[in-house]
Amino acid sequence: MEESMRPSSPPPGEDLPPIDLRLGTGRPARSLRVVGGRDGAAPVRPAMAWERRYRAWVVLTDVLCALVVIGIATVLIGGPGRVDEPHALGTLGAVLVALLASRAWDIRVLAEPTDEFRRLGRALLAAAVVVAFGGLLAGALEVQPWVFYVVPAVALVLFPERYLLRRLLHRARARGECLLPVMAAGHPSTVADLVERTRVASHVGWRVEAVCTPAGSGDHGEVSGVPVIGRLDDLAEHVRRxxxxxxxxxxxxxxxxxxxxxxxxxxxxxxxxLVVAPVLMEVAGPRLNVSGVLGMPLLRVTAPSFSGGKRHVKEIVDRIGAALLLLLAAPLMVLIATAIRVGDGGPVIYRQRRVGRDGDTFTMYKFRTMVVGADRVRDALRGGNEGAGPLFKMRSDPRVTRVGALLRRYSLDELPQLFNVVSGRMSLVGPRPPLPEETAQYAPEVHRRLLVKPGLTGLWQVSGRSELSWEESVRLDLRYVEDWSLALDVAILWKTVRAVLYGRGAY
Structure with missing residues (x-):
């Protein structure tokens, strides 16, 4: 996701390739070695050692993966005793040249996950087009398998390979390695916000090492533990040194x-x-566009979209996707229902009124995880409430059954909500579905959560779930409402799988 969501460092025990990224990952030296350009060109900063090493691993693994896939395809397409070398070499060359031409190996691109995968996809699409045109010019109709099977097969390997390398990089950054030194400059309060965000989102790869403020170190010796080294007037000189x-x-x-x-x-x-943070800190993604008007660079903020073609696509994908997931999960749901029934003989499904789009209420379905009549004793447990804001949550809730604890850990109790998605009352991705008594306590701006359908999963699900504060939960839901896109939905669904498998923040 935009990788601007809360970072997700891999949990202990996750199996990742043993690639050493430790070279040059300590705190960088505070002296700048500059390579002078010819004819008075501006100096160019050399890449840090870990950046060069990481890029080398990306290039090496891309080439090896492409070689393996194309080598296997050569044998399968050519058949026994026949090797289609011209098409194999042409496809390999097209893939590698397209990756190079699309700057899919550029250091700055590798630092931005969205841009990295976009360029990777663009490069592979260009490679397929080049192979197709090459076959047409040569009059070779047998090029079709290489266009429609081999290049897509390369894509199916390169995308997961890049993802695994990025996960390895995120793990290193969570340990305080492979970070870029940052100078922050501005008002102490906004700088403090930036510092805290970089610490939480370590996967971005920023480490604020110094700060410049309007008053310099006269009023603030440090901001959020980062030393103030000067005034804004002297910023460029401090950066240069x-x-x-x-x-x-x-x-x-x-x-x-x-x-x-x-x-x-x-x-x-x-x-x-130079990176300039806009005043609208929580607006990002497709709603922001920079354009030049009357010789001035203007930041255009479009209104959030709650209808239109993309929303219709989301509706179709939601219902078809939920129906397919129900078919796939049917055997598991039968086992869960049996376990709940055998456990205490109570009902399998728990029905609860929730608030949906535009404030309309609906009945949400879940597998029952608590004892029968748990709602009636909630008031007696108010003293142990650990939930944020109007939410009621207990890490060790005595009402949760043994089967229910397991279901909650892996979010399996939410599978019946797929019926709500099929019926159109919920979406696969969206804000958390609130209770009516929660919405009664909403501040005016929080009601914007109700402008879209609630979701089976969302930014709150992939960012910590019950471990989030109320303010953070609201911020994530509002950010989803404001910055929604189909690409954001895909990113959240992808991250949900990992969040559910590891059970982070679920209780």
Whole structure:
């Protein structure tokens, strides 16, 4: 997901390739080695050792995977005793050249997961087109299997391979390695927010190592544990001396258009990347567009979309996907129902009123995980409530049955909600479905959660579930409502599988 969601460091025991990324992962030296360009060109900052090493592993594994897939395809397509070398070499060349031309191995691209996979997909699509046109020009109709089977097979291998390498990189970053040194500059409160976000989202790869504020170290010796080394007026000079890779500018009244422009000019000779955080901190993704009007760069913020073609696609995918999942999960659901029935003889399905889109209520279905009549004794347990905000949660709830504890850990109790998705009352992905008494306590802005259908999973599911604070849960749900896209849904569904398998934050 946009990889701007809460980071997910792999849990202990996850099997990942034994690739050593430790070279050059310590705190970078505070001196900048610059490679001068010819004819007065701006100096270029060399890549850090771990970046060069990581890129080498990506290139090596991409080439090896493509070789293996195309080698196997050569044998299968050619048949016994016949090797189709021209098509094999042509396909391999098309794939490698397309990856290179699409800059799918560029260090900056490898640092951005969304851009990385987009460029990878674009490169493989271009490779398929090149192979097809090559076959047409050569009059070779036997090129069809290479276009429709071999190149897609390469894609099916390269995408998981890139994902595994990225998971390895995320694990290293969670240990404080493979991070880029960042200079943050702005108001102390907005800088503090940025620092906390980088610590929580370690997978992004930022480590704020120094701060510049309007008053410098006169008023604040440090911000969130990061030393304040100077004033905003001297920012470019501190960056030049310190060798920071990223300069993150956060909102402050000091930053006028002319000062930002001057800063951009001053940083050109440092090789540092200038990143400016917009005032609308929680708006991102497809709603933000930069365009030039009257010679001015303007940040356009489009209204969130709650209808239209993409929403119809989501509706179709929700219902068809839920129906297929019900068919696949039917044997498991029968086993679960039997276990619940044998456990205490009570009903299998628990029905509860929840609030859906536009405030309409509906009956949500779940496998029963608590003793019969658990709702009647909830008031007696209020003193042990560990839930955030209006939510009622207990880590060791005495009402949960033995079978129910297992179901909750792996979210299996939510499988009957697929019937709610098929009926159109819920979506596969969306905000958490609230209780009526919860919505009665909502602040006005929280009611925006009800502008879309609630989901079987969502950002809250892949970001910690019950371990989230109420404020964080609301922020994630509102972010989903504001920045929804089909790509975000796909990313959440993909992350849900891992969150469910490891049972993080479920109780």
């Amino acid at each position: 310190g060798g920071y890779r990223i300069v993150a500018v956060t909102p402050d009244q000091y930053w006028t258009p002319s000062r930002l422009q001057r800063l951009a000019w001053d940083l050109e000779s440092t090789g540092a990347e």
